[in-house]
Amino acid sequence: MTELDLLAELEPVVEQNLNRHLATAKEWFPHEYVPWSAGRDFDAEPWEPGQSRLSPEAQAALEINLLTEDNLPSYHHIIAERFGLDGPWGTWVHRWTAEEGRHGQALRDYLLVTRGVDPIGLERTRMAAVEIGYPGRGDDPLSSVVYVTFQELATRVAHRNAGRACGDPVADRLLARIAVDENLHMVFYRTLVETALKLDPSATVIAVERILREFAMPGRGIPGFARRSLTVARAGIFNLRTHHDEVASPLLRYLKVLDTGGLDAQAAAAQEQLGGFMAELDRAAARQTEQIEAANARDRAAGPTTRRTS
Numbered sequence: 242m243t244e245l246d247l248l249a250e251l252e253p254v255v256e257q258n259l260n261r262h263l264a265t266a267k268e269w270f271p272h273e274y275v276p277w278s279a280g281r282d283f284d285a286e287p288w289e290p291g292q293s294r295l296s297p298e299a300q301a302a303l304e305i306n307l308l309t310e311d312n313l314p315s316y317h318h319i320i321a322e323r324f325g326l327d328g329p330w331g332t333w334v335h336r337w338t339a340e341e342g343r344h345g346q347a348l349r350d351y352l353l354v355t356r357g358v359d360p361i362g363l364e365r366t367r368m369a370a371v372e373i374g375y376p377g378r379g380d381d382p383l384s385s386v387v388y389v390t391f392q393e394l395a396t397r398v399a400h401r402n403a404g405r406a407c408g409d410p411v412a413d414r415l416l417a418r419i420a421v422d423e424n425l426h427m428v429f430y431r432t433l434v435e436t437a438l439k440l441d442p443s444a445t446v447i448a449v450e451r452i453l454r455e456f457a458m459p460g461r462g463i464p465g466f467a468r469r470s471l472t473v474a475r476a477g478i479f480n481l482r483t484h485h486d487e488v489a490s491p492l493l494r495y496l497k498v499l500d501t502g503g504l505d506a507q508a509a510a511a512q513e514q515l516g517g518f519m520a521e522l523d524r525a526a527a528r529q530t531e532q533i534e535a536a537n538a539r540d541r542a543a544g545p546t547t548r549r550t551s
Contacts, residue, residue, distance in 0.1 A: 244382050247441065248324065251386075254436045256329035258429050259336070266340070266425055271347035274415040279352040292356040295407055298476035300358050301469040302403035303348065303412075304366070309396075309460035310345035311367050313338065316377035316459070323385045337426060346421045351415055370463045378455075383437060384448045390430040391456060395479070395488045397423035399458075402478045435496055442501050443508035449498050450511040453489055454518055475533050481526035489519065 293300065318336045324330040352358050380388060397420045404416025436446040460466055474480035493499060498517055 246435065247444075248330070250440050251433055251436060252329060254433060255333060258432050259329050259333050262333075262336070262425055262429055268417070269343075269418060271343055271350060274347055274411070274418060275350045275354055276411050277354060281356075282521050283360065288356055288360055290359070293358065294355065294409060295357045295412075296341070296476075298472055298478065299403065299407045299412075301472040302406060302476070302478045303352060303401070304358055304363065305460050305463065305466065305469050305473065306396075306400055306403055306416075307345060307348040307352065307363070307369050308366060308463045309458070310348065312372055312375045312459065312462075313345065314340050314371070315377075318343070319375065319377045321387070321388075323380070323382050333429070340422050340426070344422065347415055347419065351412060355409075355411075357412075366464055373462050373468055375459055375462065380452075381448075383417060383441075383444060386430055386433045386437065387448045387452045388435050388456075390427060391452065391488060392424055392459060392491060393427035393430060394492060395458060395484065396486045397427060399479045400482060402483070405471075406476060431492065431495070433532060438496060438498070438501055442503050443505045446498060446504060446508045446515070447511045449493075449496075450515040450518070453515065456484075456489075474529070475536065477533075480533070481522065481529045485519070485522050485526045489522065493519070521527055 280325040295303070298534065320337070321331075321334050324334060326334060337376060349363075352363065353360055378384070378388065400416045400423060403419040404420070407416070432446065434449075463469075472477075477483075493515075499512060501512065504512060
């Protein structure tokens, strides 16, 4: 089945799921999730680190989440190229873009009003990240659908866990609201992968195996991403254990990828490799957990003055 054939076969499912999404998604307004009364003029009172009520871990998580959202122009361009802008595909691309744009708007307003992070550093990093853009993966449409399925779930988990780590009910409420959107996006794409497994099981299993093996979050190109990610991982907000237990494993079980039959030889080999990969990911997650626990124990023993956040 060619790429164009697959897109044509999926189009009725796209339309059906678009209608379901529009009926399910609830309208919300970013300004209602921001504590505006906490705001002060930065020209009268410049930002200082002590003004933030967020822990270094929560700051790192929210910076990653926001800076990832900031590359929306690149994401829109890429998915428009992959799926096209005609018919239900195009309607979905624009709707998804509008909803994602709301996330970045709300997160930035919250962080600036509450002085949660350095606004100058945040803006400089945003400029650098957007100038770099999101290079994409060069995927075909099927692989793109598979990737965004796992990515949207990972993003939902990252937002929800970041909200809980903030220790601020306002942030928790905002991140929970954003996570609801991300979950609906995941459901949309997951249904397409489910359909693709029926239309072309071999190609879909091969795509899932490769995407999971090569998986990386879209924010990986952000300047300082590795440092912030390590901080977030050590705090348990998102790490290999999170990725294995809350993203990869649940989706594989739901889609029954490891149980899919009727595969050609290449796909059967990919399915076996996928099982091996998941076992190795589980072992890697266990090793990382041990390393994080040991590092955190050393920091506790050393005292607060030498505590590392990266």
